[in-house]
Amino acid sequence: MNTNDNRRNAHNEIDRIFKVLLPARNMTERPEQAALCHRMLEAMLEGGIALCDAGTGIGKTYAYLVAGTVYSRFRAACGLERKPILVSTSSIALQTAARDEYLPLLSDVLTEDGMIVQPLQAVIRKGKSHYVCDTRLEQRLGQLDLQKKNWKAGAALLSLRGQLDMDEAAHLSHYDRERVCVPRICDCGREDCRYRAFLEDCDCGRYLFQICNHNLLLADAIHRGSGRKPILPDACALIVDEAHKLPETARQMFGVTLAAEDIRALTHSLRGERFLLAAEVLADSAAPLMRKLAHPPEGRPFDHYAKSLAAPERSLTVIDRQLHGLLTPATRRRLKNVSSSVSLFHQGHPDMVFYTEEDTHGGTMLCATIADLTAQLRQTLWRQERPVVLTSATLAVGQDFQRFKEEADRNVSDMSEALLSAFNFSLQRHGIML
Numbered sequence: 001m002n003t004n005d006n007r008r009n010a011h012n013e014i015d016r017i018f019k020v021l022l023p024a025r026n027m028t029e030r031p032e033q034a035a036l037c038h039r040m041l042e043a044m045l046e047g048g049i050a051l052c053d054a055g056t057g058i059g060k061t062y063a064y065l066v067a068g069t070v071y072s073r074f075r076a077a078c079g080l081e082r083k084p085i086l087v088s089t090s091s092i093a094l095q096t097a098a099r100d101e102y103l104p105l106l107s108d109v110l111t112e113d114g115m116i117v118q119p120l121q122a123v124i125r126k127g128k129s130h131y132v133c134d135t136r137l138e139q140r141l142g143q144l145d146l147q148k149k150n151w152k153a154g155a156a157l158l159s160l161r162g163q164l165d166m167d168e169a170a171h172l173s174h175y176d177r178e179r180v181c182v183p184r185i186c187d188c189g190r191e192d193c194r195y196r197a198f199l200e201d202c203d204c205g206r207y208l209f210q211i212c213n214h215n216l217l218l219a220d221a222i223h224r225g226s227g228r229k230p231i232l233p234d235a236c237a238l239i240v241d242e243a244h245k246l247p248e249t250a251r252q253m254f255g256v257t258l259a260a261e262d263i264r265a266l267t268h269s270l271r272g273e274r275f276l277l278a279a280e281v282l283a284d285s286a287a288p289l290m291r292k293l294a295h296p297p298e299g300r301p302f303d304h305y306a307k308s309l310a311a312p313e314r315s316l317t318v319i320d321r322q323l324h325g326l327l328t329p330a331t332r333r334r335l336k337n338v339s340s341s342v343s344l345f346h347q348g349h350p351d352m353v354f355y356t357e358e359d360t361h362g363g364t365m366l367c368a369t370i371a372d373l374t375a376q377l378r379q380t381l382w383r384q385e386r387p388v389v390l391t392s393a394t395l396a397v398g399q400d401f402q403r404f405k406e407e408a409d410r411n412v413s414d415m416s417e418a419l420l421s422a423f424n425f426s427l428q429r430h431g432i433m434l
Helices: 002-019 033-045 058-077 092-113 134-143 149-161 174-180 194-202 212-227 243-255 260-272 276-293 305-324 329-347 373-382 402-408
Strands: 049-053 085-088 122-124 211-212 238-242 254-260 353-359 364-370 388-392 419-421 423-428
Touching: 002 033, 002 058, 002 092, 033 049, 033 174, 033 388, 049 058, 058 388, 085 194, 085 212, 092 122, 122 149, 134 149, 134 174, 149 174, 211 212, 212 238, 212 243, 212 260, 212 373, 238 243, 243 364, 243 373, 243 388, 243 402, 254 305, 254 329, 260 329, 276 305, 329 364, 329 402
Parallel strands: 049 388, 085 211, 085 238, 122 211, 238 388
Antiparallel strands: 049 423, 254 364, 353 364, 419 423
């Protein structure tokens, strides 16, 4: 069977799923949903990028899950290497629903019909800070008298012996999370490490869909762009749900912030490790800056704060030089982060834009983000060799995708647009032009 026949069969499978199989499960047939799925599949087949503005009620989740499943079957029919479909969405609720509700039903329907033999499976991927390190957990439990600890927080900590994902441990304190999570460099060497076993399971090939959030997607893209080991597996297609949130996530990922709380937390850590003189020096040198950060920005220029960064920058340099080898890893990381942020905001950088925002306590937070966000996205994300589907209920304004295009990449004006049915759609058919 040639490629054209396989393409035709793939589109026929979409029609069968939405016109026959799902309605047989009492799901309403929606022509717009099937049309959306066809266009998503076509983007995958052409290796292009699709912008799909799918309003509430169209059913975009089933549309992209079906498109991804059918595309995977097409690749298998063509003898291509099996690779997962990567789905990125900013909502934990959507991630969980896709894995635990949408995909199991679709899998049952396709298995019952005989279209698939093995059930469709998905795994949710998160950053290291969401998973427990067994070694650090036992160290933390050995330091505590659980009878003196809040019983709910203590029970949450003990429950981690049986569950890897800390997000599933209700009442776990932020303090405990920081002390038992998988560290940035995972080198415990344990043969029974649950986190490493989880990663090996993710890479075993049985999960057709790998689901993550936008932060992890961009972190993986940064790793790949800088030549470091990828976080996520190579995927045959990328689906970005809630794509309207991607530009803002990128600004945060490629940016830096500094708030009064960051300096206070470092001072507290130094005191906790009995480096009282260092803590006092830092507090004194940062006092003028902290007084300014205690109030909301109210239109003050960035220079109003930058002038007060010189003294704490000098103090942090001295503290790092004298105490670096004596600090615990956690405090050393905090010192490095605060020190680099203070230096950046004081010295500036030609490729960064500096501004202020109100922090969560009503004070001022210093912010910096990369000046050319579109170039960064183009370099790290769009140039990877895989088709991309970006979908959301709010990608377009009316029938115009221009605002999102400008946010995501200024060089996509050559994308051909076609307004289809009840949703707006933009498809670039011949390769990635971003």
